[in-house]
Amino acid sequence: MIADFLAKLPPEVRDRLPDKLPGVRDRVHSTESVTYAFDLNTLDYFFSILLSFQTYGGSEVGESFTVASRIDETDLDTWESEWQALAERVETRANKCLNDGHEVSAAEHYFRAYTYRRASVGLCDPQSDSEFKTGYERGRECFNTAVDCVDDPIDRVAIPFENAELPGYFLPAEGTAEQTKTLVMLGGGDTFVEDTYFMIAPAARKRDYNLLLVDLPGQGILPDEGLTFRPDAERPFGAVLDWLTDRPEVDPTRLGAFGVSFGGYLVPRAAAHDDRINACVANSIILDFADVWLANNAQWLARLEDTPVMDLLPRIARPDLRLVLELMDQYMWRFGADSIEELLAVSEEFTIDPSAIDCPTLLISGEQEYEDHEVFGPWQDEALSAIDHPDADLEVLPTDLGASSHMGAGNLTLMNQIVFDWLDDVLA
Amino acid sequence: MIADFLAKLPPEVRDRLPDKLPGVRDRVHSTESVTYAFDLNTLDYFFSILLSFQTYGGSEVGESFTVASRIDETDLDTWESEWQALAERVETRANKCLNDGHEVSAAEHYFRAYTYRRASVGLCDPQSDSEFKTGYERGRECFNTAVDCVDDPIDRVAIPFENAELPGYFLPAEGTAEQTKTLVMLGGGDTFVEDTYFMIAPAARKRDYNLLLVDLPGQGILPDEGLTFRPDAERPFGAVLDWLTDRPEVDPTRLGAFGVSFGGYLVPRAAAHDDRINACVANSIILDFADVWLANNAQWLARLEDTPVMDLLPRIARPDLRLVLELMDQYMWRFGADSIEELLAVSEEFTIDPSAIDCPTLLISGEQEYEDHEVFGPWQDEALSAIDHPDADLEVLPTDLGASSHMGAGNLTLMNQIVFDWLDDVLA
Known part of the structure; x- marks a missing residue:
């Protein structure tokens, strides 16, 4: 079906398609030497960071792998919903600890409620998806409650x-x-x-x-x-x-x-x-x-930006490319760029x-x-x-x-x- | 080949074979709701405990998964050798930290050198394999050096x-x-x-x-x-x-x-x-x-103890059964029993x-x-x-x-x- 679609593209568009799929972060942000839970390198990389946070109270391995087992990599919305659900379970327990006067335990759970909530917004488009901000702010509230609970x-x-x-x-x-x-x-x-x-x-x-x-x-x-x-x-x-x-x-x-x-x-x-x-x-x-974008072949996406392909990509792309597109939205927002082309241009400074x-x-x-x-x-x-x-x-x-x-x-x-x-x- | 072997067994021995493979710890000590890295439940369970220790400075997830990726579950000796090798790498770094006067970092690495060394002896027979004791003692030395390095x-x-x-x-x-x-x-x-x-x-x-x-x-x-x-x-x-x-x-x-x-x-x-x-x-x-053994069908092993099958089992058994046999050696040693039959008998007290x-x-x-x-x-x-x-x-x-x-x-x-x-x- 995608092949059909591509065959129908005008040649001047089709010629802009790359031989190799671009991965904004694929090769840098990967855990190629080890796989934790995900086939998609970028997800596995994000996951590895969260697992690493356990050292400093930012995750628990059983919680993290339970969520991972419930995420469907072909449906990236499950990334958001499953981390969100975990954040809520952990926050509920934190609230109970706090209400019962157990501040050390409350802090430990609020800290993780933050990291899980924050993980849930990791793939959101900050500009079109209000959950990016509200999810983060909810997480930050948990973080700050934890801060209030700790002695240090x-x-x-x-x-x-x-x-x-x-x-x-x-x-x-x-x-x-x-x-x-x-x-x-x-x-x-x-x-x-x-x-x-x-x-x-x-x-x-x-x-x-x-x-x-x-x-x-x-x-x-x-x-x-x-x-x-x-x-x-x-x-x-x-x-x-x-x-x-x-x-x-x-x-x-x-x-x-x-x-x-x-x-x-x-x-x-x-x-x-x-x-x-x-x-x-x-x-x-x-x-x-700017070389990071070039190394990751992102200029290919920039060249497609003014073509009909770009509108279709979010719907037809493979999960790894969809993931790239979602992350590009975040980078454009963070660099104040309105397009991928502009992002690449400002990056040169x-x-x-x-x-x-x-x-x-x-x-x-x-x-x-x-x-x-x-x-x-x-x-x-x-x-x-x-x-x-x-x-x-x-x-x-x-x-x-x-x-x-x-x-x-x-x-x-x-x-x-x-x-x-x-x-x-x-x-x- | 195993089928041939079993066919040649005298009927009175063959009749003692169970329908279901006994798993001393299989059903209790398992992580059935989540898989971390191993197909063998018991290994995955041991691994999950080590991963959990990260919360209290007893492991690092990258180190643990690197080892897991190098262990061959059909060759349980690799469990020992890979944890051992990691323990040595971490201990080497701990030594360097200590020599350079960085006691906080030294302690953190000595603590993990303990847990990894201790993991390496987790499947050893305490009575026939001297590595059980020497490996543990080497790990304990690391633990105690860590203890000396921490302020608390x-x-x-x-x-x-x-x-x-x-x-x-x-x-x-x-x-x-x-x-x-x-x-x-x-x-x-x-x-x-x-x-x-x-x-x-x-x-x-x-x-x-x-x-x-x-x-x-x-x-x-x-x-x-x-x-x-x-x-x-x-x-x-x-x-x-x-x-x-x-x-x-x-x-x-x-x-x-x-x-x-x-x-x-x-x-x-x-x-x-x-x-x-x-x-x-x-x-x-x-x-x-004693009910734990019964629930895990261990009496089957006891009944085979005086038969030629028992001598052959370590060589012919599937990895999960071999694992069970190795762990039974540890339990016999810890309960002062000379046989599985005796282990089951003393357990009743x-x-x-x-x-x-x-x-x-x-x-x-x-x-x-x-x-x-x-x-x-x-x-x-x-x-x-x-x-x-x-x-x-x-x-x-x-x-x-x-x-x-x-x-x-x-x-x-x-x-x-x-x-x-x-x-x-x-x-x-």
């Missing part, structure tokens, strides 16, 4: 930037009255600030770091307020540093910044322009963002000159990403030799520790061991 | 009992100078005391309980010293209580005991005989242990009269175990109505939270929410 201080913060505020959480180091080491952690191109809690927060606390989690423009729900990704990440990051260096807990001479995924652009870009960053960690570094980075810098890359990916691998090598500081290191996360894919998903304990042990030495 | 106090203890000592770990509640609530936690029929750390320790600490983890005779490595399981679990448990009530941190009026798996026999049995236990939790209660339990008691059972199992389900109901205290409760761990199998494996956060919220109320 977690301060909700709003960092002034231009005419807006960047939402974040500041977790002061415990057990020290003095100014101490501080880390700012940024997520990526499709994260909310609350997600980053489950990537790092308990690890930072155990090691007596102040930790700031924050969304820059483009991240979290900020595009809804018109704050989309901007190439000059050093501007909003500068506002973050202004705010941070005013905190009494923060030793401004021992200030690190760490970015994962698209945070691998944001953080090094800021470090290249702002010398208040004393240590820069990128997992992994992105030097020229997101570049870093690694020779402008002159602080200690650690690059981290999953073995599979580093060895196999046509742009991520070479970027690490290029940056490593260009960075203008003797303390420039690369750590490749090994496949045999289950951390070979993008961001080292699958082994957050390992990721944070590498990050903090390096920071301990550099910020000593 | 974890005291290694040796509790005098008759002419021996019961090994354990005492984790005093923090932040209180007064006597406070205390929980004793026991594992099951094939656990080591260190395993129980990953089931509960951080959960108890967060809730300001003193926690004692200890092996009773039959558990851990104690059978190696001749201390096998004994029906009068109240005797060794009494020694534990003697020791515990001498500790300055322990409020003897707020003392709970919790057992999982075969601990569901040990703890309620002690509670039925020793009124120093103020609250009893069993996940789930075992009233007549392990009975509890639930009407003798007169303290608040919580029974917990996975939904699948409770609904489907021919003895576990009925035992919970029988005990619930017989227990001589108004605070007798049953909590069924729901399938849709991934906790339906034996012990609620798959969702330890849920298990501990239920345990501690109940204890909070009862020991208030």
Whole structure:
């Protein structure tokens, strides 16, 4: 049927079809060395991140696999409905714990109610599907109730930037009255600030770091307020540093910044322009963002945009291509682009000159990403030799520790061991 | 070939073959509602426990699935070798962290080096395979190095009992100078005391309980010293209580005991005989242990014991039956039985009269175990109505939270929410 359809296309349209299916994230965001539960690489990758969050209280493996067993990969709506249903079950239990006065248990369940709710909106189009925002906000409410329930201080913060505020959480180091080491952690191109809690927060606390989690423009729900990704990440990051260096807990001479995924652009870009960053960690570094689209063949989608194929694609495409299309909607929203063509065009402005980075810098890359990916691998090598500081290191996360894919998903304990042990030495 | 072999058996032997393959643990210890990585139920169940340990620092999902992908279920030796290899990789990294002075990271990796090493010996015959003991001891060394690296106090203890000592770990509640609530936690029929750390320790600490983890005779490595399981679990448990009530941190009026798996026999049995236990939790209660063997058709193996089939079975059996045979070796060792027949005979002495339990008691059972199992389900109901205290409760761990199998494996956060919220109320 699709073949029939394609045969009827005018030649000038048919000729634009690629030999190979584009996968916006397929090759980077995959867990090719291991399969957890899904045939679709991207779903399995998202799932692996959620499984990884268990280390920091963000999931339970029985809950996650129960949902996975109920998701039909040929019907992506079940991804949303099943995570949603789990979020509701866990939230119900959290409410009961809270009503009964069991705050520790309530917090543990509210935290997971957040991650599951947030997973449920992971494939939504932020502009056409109101569930994206309402689902996220419902999850954030759970997260904040958890924050209120835990003993350890977690301060909700709003960092002034231009005419807006960047939402974040500041977790002061415990057990020290003095100014101490501080880390700012940024997520990526499709994260909310609350997600980053489950990537790092308990690890930072155990090691007596102040930790700031924050969304820059483009991240979290900020595009809804018109704050989309901007190439000059050093501007909003500068506002973050202004705010941070005013905190009494923060030793401004021992200030690190760490970015994962698209945070691998944001953080090094800021470090290249702002010398208040004393240590820069990128997992992994992105030097020229437009190349990610090219490597993933996304220009094919751009070329089809003005053809009738594009209207039909959501209905006729294979699940993996449908998934790509849904994620493109998110990226367009986050980059303030009205079309894929525009997304690719604005992406060209997101570049870093690694020779402008002159602080200690650690690059981290999953073995599979580093060895196999046509742009991520070479970027690490290029940056490593260009960075203008003797303390420039690369750590490749090994496949045999289950951390070979993008961001080292699958082994957050390992990721944070590498990050903090390096920071301990550099910020000593 | 097996059919040929069976055809040549003398009729009196062939007639003893069952219609249905016995599975010592197949139906109880299974994750039928969810499959994680293995076709063999028992392996998948063991795997699910290890995955669950991630909540408390006992595994990382990427590491676990990498190993699973390398295990060949038709060659059970690969179970041992692959977990062993992972344990070594993680231990190597732990050593490096320690040498470099990064104690937090070292502890995190030593803890996992323990669980992976311990997983590697999970199918060994303790009597014929020296790796059982040496592998465990190597793992325990890692565990103890981790204990030395963490800030929170974890005291290694040796509790005098008759002419021996019961090994354990005492984790005093923090932040209180007064006597406070205390929980004793026991594992099951094939656990080591260190395993129980990953089931509960951080959960108890967060809730300001003193926690004692200890092996009773039959558990851990104690059978190696001749201390096998004994029906009068109240005797060794009494020694534990003697020791515990001498500790300055322990409020003897707020003392709970919790057992999982075969601990569901040990703890309620002690509670039925020793009124120093103020609250009893069993996940789930075992009233007549011999029935577990009958429910699993193990008497078939006993009947074959004196026939030539038994010698051949290890070589000809299907992997699931081979697995059963290997586990029977462990149970014989732990129960001090020289044959399966003897194991079944001594098991008959392990009975509890639930009407003798007169303290608040919580029974917990996975939904699948409770609904489907021919003895576990009925035992919970029988005990619930017989227990001589108004605070007798049953909590069924729901399938849709991934906790339906034996012990609620798959969702330890849920298990501990239920345990501690109940204890909070009862020991208030």
